[in-house]
Ligand SMILES: Nc1ncnc2c1ncn2[C@@H]1O[C@H](COP(=O)(O)OP(=O)(O)OP(=O)(O)O)[C@@H](O)[C@H]1O
């Protein structure tokens with residue numbers, strides 16, 4: 001082969017190395033990005049020891065170290081660093097994060113009595129407790145050996161009361177409000193049509209609902225009163241007194257006293273909250289359950305819509321359409337759809353799906369609703385259905401191309417064998433071609449899902465919101481509310497990172513949310529790949 | 545093509561005397577048939593009659609149009625783009641191009657076994673009963689009965705009767721080919737077309753399939769394409785020799801192999817050209 005006998009190197013070796021280099025660079029970037037996200041995302045939930053730092057200018061700081069960076073303008077040869085502490089207590093400090101020049105820190109200690117608090121409002125707090133006012137009115141000083149046990153007990157019972165309150169105010173009062181809205185719309189309609197019997201009935205219903213509303217509010221008040229909520233008196237770094245009602249405390253921990261196991265437990269509990277709870281404080285705290293759920297439901301619906309459309313289109317293009325210049329143009333257009341910026345699909349979705357389709361649906365089926373409810377649209381506004389449809393349209397080319405390839409890859413012999421037994425074309429497609437190309441089709445669906453789940457821009461136009469009051473799936477008929485707006489992890493990242501009033505507080509959540517989004521997409525893909533492999537195994541022969 | 549490189553002399557080929565059975569002499573009748581793939585003429589002026597319930601072998605060098613003619617008998621070549629034909633093919637007196645005859649019902653009457661076995665990625669059972677499912681047979685007992693009969697006829701029953709629900713793709717090459725035969729005869733077609741059914745098989749499997757052909761010809765009219773002179777001699781009642789798209793000679797197998805009237809035929813079967 002080699003023209004020169006002195007060289008053992010085959011020609012083209014340089015290209016092998018070159019492509020290997022390319023692979024390494026690509027892999028390196030992916031791994032770098034993933035590890036950045038994973039590291040930053042995971043450490044959000046870890047509770048490190050919290051120092052008490054004395055600064056040159058006489059200040060004392062209690063706070064959890066958040067970041068360390070080179071000071072702007074410091075010489076590169078001997079860089080000077082500055083530290084960012086999360087000090088919490090936003091209501092006192094104005095900001096829960098604080099930058100300090102590292103060189104100015106005189107001393108640092110880790111006293112065991114530092115207490116970390118996660119609160120319902122105003123973010124976390126790092127304080128040194130003084131005394132506890134129990135719910136029975138007794139005062140326990142921190143020096144008392146019974147303090148810690150009593151404190152934990154009070155925190156736990158306050159949490160139970162808080163849950164009860166949430167149950168009453170959010171769920172039950174929410175339900176009453178929902179019914180009330182419906183009844184009012186019905187009443188307006190009845191009054192307009194002069195249906196005397198109905199008017200009376202609806203008036204009675206509304207009075208009943210108002211009574212229920214009042215009684216629920218009274219119930220909420222008694223819960224709070226009976227609970228005689230305990231409170232914690234403590235002082236902050238500079239000795240100011242801070243009184244925290246324990247009903248506000250979601251989690252309390254002594255960061256400098258915890259052993260590793262305690263930290264792991266705290267980590268798990270925070271992670272659980274992050275995944276299973278609802279967001280708080282402009283989404284910068286609490287959990288992401290609605291967003292996870294919204295992303296999942298939207299992606300699943302998108303797949304359910306794009307798969308049949310894509311497969312049917314591909315079958316027509318490959319099996320039935322007359323091959324020729326027209327078909328070529330159609331193919332080129334379909335492939336080019338994949339390159340259209342996603343925001344364009346968003347605009348189309350808003351213009352066509354939301355206004356035209358949704359508007360017509362409202363005119364046809366929800367005319368009463370429009371007329372008697374201040375023109376509030378049902379489907380004529382962004383929602384889960386339109387988001388799924390828009391993304392389905394966006395990912396359609398992927399599925400079409402994958403299906404066409406898969407159909408083309410079915411051995412000709414199989415097709416001929418089926419036709420030769422007297423099967424019609426459609427029977428051949430249904431019985432032989434589709435099952436045999438199912439793995440290829442699923443590959444397309446996987447790609448579509450991966451692209452759709454991470455898409456944000458078009459969704460902002462057709463139904464994703466920062467905070468959705470209700471999930472798209474719940475216990476009230478018809479259970480699945482395709483018209484509802486929903487939350488989405490991708491949008492959540494954008495919202496936290498760029499729209500948050502407190503960007504420092506949002507930063508860790510950006511990473512955690514990104515990590516969660518990646519994990520979700522990976523899980524969806526693994527699920528689909530698992531199905532595909534099972535299908536493949538069915539079609540693969542053991543011998544030849 | 546080992547037979548061609550190491551040819552048996554025509555005298556050593558054992559020929560079975562043509563069996564005379566009752567039936568139409570021109571069951572399949574091909575008249576002045578020509579066929580084009582685009583501009584290329586693959587068949588030219590073919591005229592031959594295939595009697596009912598007999599085995600007819602098509603022989604000839606590679607590319608001479610045997611498969612093309614065979615695939616025209618059940619109109620499989622309709623699937624190829626840009627083809628054209630002239631002349632007439634009738635089965636039992638009726639043109640296969642009759643607009644009133646649906647191609648699907650033609651193919652249900654004319655079964656086909658391909659050179660390369662092509663089982664479906666389904667269970668053995670589903671493969672065999674595919675033709676019945678296609679016409680809407682749902683009755684499990686009927687399907688099972690048809691499955692067993694076909695598999696017995698194709699000499700595969702004993703090997704697969706315990707694994708009917710396994711994937712057909714797990715069979716050996718020869719088993720797959722016999723499965724394809726079982727599939728082709730499950731809906732009892734009148735005619736069975738076989739395009740080099742044994743080209744990928746070992747002598748034992750070949751023997752089984754040849755035996756099968758003997759048994760099947762009581763019920764089916766069989767047209768078989770083969771490159772093996774011995775096979776043509778062993779299984780067929782009549783043989784047609786083609787060369788470059790033309791029909792050179794068509795007669796009883798005995799006549800073709802013992803006393804061909806054309807020099808080209810003689811040269812081919814004695815292996816002097818291919
Ligand atoms: N689909 C097709 N398109 C165009 N030409 C074709 C097609 N199929 C076959 N031909 C041509 O028609 C001629 C006859 O082909 P055919 O397959 O009938 O030969 P054959 O006798 O079966 O050969 P073999 O013994 O190798 O199978 C060949 O020249 C071939 O190139």
Ligand SMILES: [Mg+2]
Pocket residue numbers: 610611612739769
């Ligand atoms: Mg051939």
